[in-house]
Amino acid sequence: MNQRTSRAASTHPAPRIALVGLAILGVMIAAFLMRRSLVAASSPAITTSPSSTSSTPSPSPRPPGAASTTTSEVHRPAEGKTSLGEDDGVVPDGAAVSVFDGEIPAVGRLAPGLLEALRRAATDAEADGIRFRVDSGWRSPEYQQRLLQDAVAEYGSQEAAARWVATPQTSAHVSGDAVDIGPFDAAAWLSHHGAAYGLCQIYAxxxxxxxxxPDAVRDGCPRMYADPTEDPRMRQ
Incomplete structure (x- = not known):
């Protein structure tokens, strides 16, 4: 073998070594990516509990009877009636109902003192760029009973449902003394300013x-119950 042939032969292994190295690197990268995908797939989903007792509003489960409830969920036959509608306090689907929409029974049949305080608060809130939406207000006993039945089906028992929905006999919605306000920024505004109007969050x-x-204007809002099961009115 002459010197030229020897020199040419000595240069051949370099490309082969480089190709082998690239192949090994590719296998390592593929293995790393596969491991990451397997870890991600096996990670448990993160869930949040609706039972937070913080006094500062946080995103919460949709209130029973909220406007975002679909027609098929609320316009179902109730005891003694063929359907539920606006006359029962159902807020029209997809409607941004205001506290000034008195022609809608859910608003117009609220207790006069509560409605007057809400309208004063809503007027002042709008100056801060906040608009109140009535997700649920006054409800007929039939509507309240339907919501309670749905809650029992969802939560599995009367006891568990009682943390969220009262009976028709004890509900402040049926008497016109309660309102569910959305969206979140409006509820947060009321949490900070509601006492000045006598408007208080009752359940954490x-x-x-x-x-x-009314005494909240002078004394501040009373301490909240963790949930309705702690409210003595619910034990009547």
Whole structure:
């Protein structure tokens, strides 16, 4: 073998070594990516609990009877009636109902003192760029009973449902003394300013539920119950 042939032969292994190295690197990258995908697939989903007791409103489950409820969920036969509608306090689907929409029974049949306080608060809130939406207000006993039945089906028992929905006999919605306010920024505004109008959040697990407490103008809102099961009115 002459010197030229020897020199040419000595240069051949380099490309082969480079190709082998690239192949090994490719296998390592593929293995790393596969491991990441397997870890991601096996990671548990993160869930949040609706039972937070914080006094500051946080995004919460949709209130029973909220306007975002579909027609098929609320316009179902109830005891003694063929259907539920606006005359029962159902808020029209997809409607942005205001506290000034008195022609809608869910608003117009609220207790006069509560409605007057809500309208004063809503007027001042609009100056801050906040607009109140009534997700649920006054309800007929039939509507309340339907919501309770749905809650029992969803949560599995009467006891569990009682944390979210009262009976027709004890509900402040049926008497016109409660309103569910949305969206979140409106409920947050009321959490900070509502006492000046006598409007108070009553249950820590329901950041949307407000009732009139006239003494709050002077003394501040009373301590919230963790949920309706702690409210003595629910034990009547």
């Amino acid at each position: 697990n329901e950041s949307w539920h407000y009732e009139l407490r």
